[in-house]
Amino acid sequence: xxxxxxxxxxxxxxxxxxxxxxxxxxxxxxxxxxxxxxxxxxxxxxxxxxxxxxxxxxxxxxxxxxxxxxxxxxxxxxxxxxxxxxxxxxxxxxxxxxxxxxxxxxxxxxxxxxxxxxxxxxxxxxxxxxxxxxxxxxxxxxxxxxxxxxxxxxxxxxxxxxxxxxxxxxxxxxxxxxxxxxx
Numbered sequence: 001x002x003x004x005x006x007x008x009x010x011x012x013x014x015x016x017x018x019x020x021x022x023x024x025x026x027x028x029x030x031x032x033x034x035x036x037x038x039x040x041x042x043x044x045x046x047x048x049x050x051x052x053x054x055x056x057x058x059x060x061x062x063x064x065x066x067x068x069x070x071x072x073x074x075x076x077x078x079x080x081x082x083x084x085x086x087x088x089x090x091x092x093x094x095x096x097x098x099x100x101x102x103x104x105x106x107x108x109x110x111x112x113x114x115x116x117x118x119x120x121x122x123x124x125x126x127x128x129x130x131x132x133x134x135x136x137x138x139x140x141x142x143x144x145x146x147x148x149x150x151x152x153x154x155x156x157x158x159x160x161x162x163x164x165x166x167x168x169x170x171x172x173x174x175x176x177x178x179x180x181x182x183x
Contacts, residue, residue, distance in 0.1 A: 016050055
């Protein structure tokens with residue numbers, strides 16, 4: 001019997017599969033299949049299936065919100081912080097190679113997407129904060145990975161830290177695009 005989840009966008013479904021279903025194995029979701037039925041798009045890989053309702057995918061595309069509108073039911077804020085860090089690290093590394101190598105449109109897009117996804121993942125974590133709260137309540141961490149981040153590095157999960165990370169990732173994207181015009 002497959003493990004089922006409800007996603008808000010296809011991008012969130014693929015990230016969930018990469019992070020959770022296949023223990024963080026990069027690119028695992030490339031092997032996923034997408035099927036359409038009356039309820040929406042079903043992304044499946046092995047025993048993991050994520051349903052993305054048509055109206056949720058449509059809302060994500062219309063608003064330009066990468067991972068979907070509303071609050072994630074698949075990934076908790078600790079996981080979103082790890083996802084953001086991963087995308088930022090990849091963007092930084094790719095950006096260094098881009099700066100010293102010949103202009104490559106695919107690499108440019110990869111760096112820009114990395115910074116954008118890093119910022120968007122932090123924005124997802126910020127959605128879990130109650131209005132005016134400086135820290136996240138313990139009950140918003142349901143995954144083992146998310147709880148481990150909260151227990152081991154609680155300073156990474158404060159509103160101030162996440163807002164600083166969001167500003168840094170957005171500025172990094174802006175700086176990259178300003179310094180390196182897309183070929």
